[in-house]
Amino acid sequence: MSFTDEYLIPLVDAGLGNSAYLVDLGDGRALAVDASRDLRALRDAAARRGLTVAFAADTHLHADFLTGALQLAADEGALVLASAAGRRAFPHTALADGDEVDLGGLRLRALATPGHTDEHLSFLLLDGTRELGVFTGGSLIVGSAARTDLQGADRAEELARAQYRSLRLLAELPDATAVWPTHGAGSFCSAPPGAERTTTIGAQKAANDLLAAPDEDAFVARLLGSLGSYPAYFDRLAETNRQGPALLTAAPGLKPLTPAAARTLLASGARLVDARPVPDFAAGHIPGAISNPLRPAFATWLGWLLPDDTPLVFVLGPGQDEQELAWQAAKIGYDRLAGQLAGGMTAWLADGGPADTTNLVTAEQIGDRPVLDVRQTSEFAGGHIPGAAHAELGTLPADLPATADGTVVMCGHGERAMTAASLLAHSGARNLAVLAGGAADWADVTGRALEEGV
Structure with missing residues (x-):
């Protein structure tokens, strides 16, 4: 059995198209890499193996989700590992290119791989001198490399050239080295479609179109030509991660609101989000409500279309998981959740509230x-x-x-x-x-x- 199969646990967020990783260090402790503020899956995986998270590494200042590293530090005493160039405003072990951290047998070596962000690090996991795998974050990903325009369109080419050098550096690792990216299919950080979320250096040298580019200019043209739009909230989340997200003292949730309370909030500027399935919204919804069905992509569209500094009122249908909605909102920094309409549309209509159809x-x-x-x-x-x-x-x-x-x-x-x-x-x-x-x-x-x- 390989190290990946036995000790590495990928934790996939299908909605954001990302993977976090939990590494069983073999002594009751674990390393978490690029953990989200929504730590439910990671904590479940750690509990199943009886692990305590001793190290929480972030490859870069994430733009698409809030880091969970600070929460792991507060709750479990995890040592936060991150780039010194990121100038994070909270306690962490600041790493530069070539720095190593002893994990208790295994070692983690920082590799400066700028491009997706200025301060981006990849983390090479070593057992003695043997390269087990590399956590590549948003540098080398399956079939591509992550976008380079998050610092502004005026820097996209400069960072694409840095990304070229970073991928060439990673390609020098042995072909058998496992590649564990953070961004994968479905990520607006620019990953191509496909089912594979991990790979090897050799597989990418054989199949990654960017690594096959004949020179730096061709690489830059291919990478920049592949970039589409990205959610509006990406422009503000990296700075929140640099400052350090607010710690959660309890699981997020939605308090119940009467129709009268909901009307008062809406009259004072709150926004209304209807998370019910499309047919239910079509059959009847509160005028002015924004439809965003609760599904894996819920957080992406919440962050793209609605402000994070305005109270939000939600309408859910029978059987929908209000805690899932609250966690999806929390992982992208939406903490101003005013509550949900108690009783849903049935209560609204019974109270004489108007409804529109589509x-x-x-x-x-x-x-x-x-x-x-x-x-x-x-x-x-x-x-x-x-x-x-x-x-x-x-x-x-x-x-x-x-x-x-x-x-x-x-x-x-x-x-x-x-x-x-x-x-x-x-x-x-x-x-x-x-x-x-x-x-x-x-x-x-x-x-x-x-x-x-x-």
Whole structure:
């Protein structure tokens, strides 16, 4: 059995597309790498093995989630390991290139691998002189390298050139060295689609298009050409991680709110988020509510579309997990949760509250209505309904079409489209509908080909 199979426990956050890692050090202690503020899975894994987290390493100042390292330090006495160049404002062991930490038999060596961020470190795990694996964070990832524009578009090329050098450095490790990235498929830090979340140096040398680039300029062109948009909250979270996230003294949750209390909060500026499934929202929702169905991607769209400094009121449906919602919000720094409407829409309607509906339509029912496709640009370019307008969900309502009235909004399955429709309705658009399905359903029903490109 390999070290990876026996002692390394990957903890995948499918919603954010990331992996944290728990390493069993063999003596009742563990190393955590790139742990999120949502420590539930990590703590469950540690408890199953009877482990105490003694070390918490962060490869970089994360933009897509709050670090859990500070919480592990407070709760379990973990030693926080991070880059000296990150200038973190809380106690930690500051590491520079080549520094090593004795884990009690195994050693962790810091490798300066800037590119995704200025202060990025990879951590090489050593057993004597043998390279067991390397935690690459946002440098070398499966099939690519993480984006380099998070410090601003004006620095994207400079950091892409740094990323080139970092990947060349990592490629010098033995081919058998395991690669344990943080960012993976589904991450807006720019990972290609695919099921694999770990790899080896040799596999990446054989298959990673960036490592195959003939020179630095070609590498930079390929990397920058692959970058799409990213959630708005990325621009503020790295600094929160540098300062140190607020410690949690209890599990986050949602207090119950009466309809009267909810109305008072909304009248004073709170925002309303409806986390129910698309069909339930379509059948009846509170006017002005933003649809964001509770699912793995909930946190991404919460952070992209709603402010973090405004109280949030939530509507959930029967059986939905309010603690899951609260944890998803907490891991990206959304702590101003005013509560949830007790009794949901049933209580709201019983109290005389108004409700709006949104039509769900099938591909056959679109007819000659205008279509707005709110998928990411790369998805739209891969195949869309001919004549459809395009605006990424993350750009709405600022990117509102000249007239959205009567539009059929679509995405891949319906969740993002309903979110978009709710944003457009909040901005005054009327007579909107949402396609139940996606472009492939339209092609199947009509027998017509999708259009490619933008």
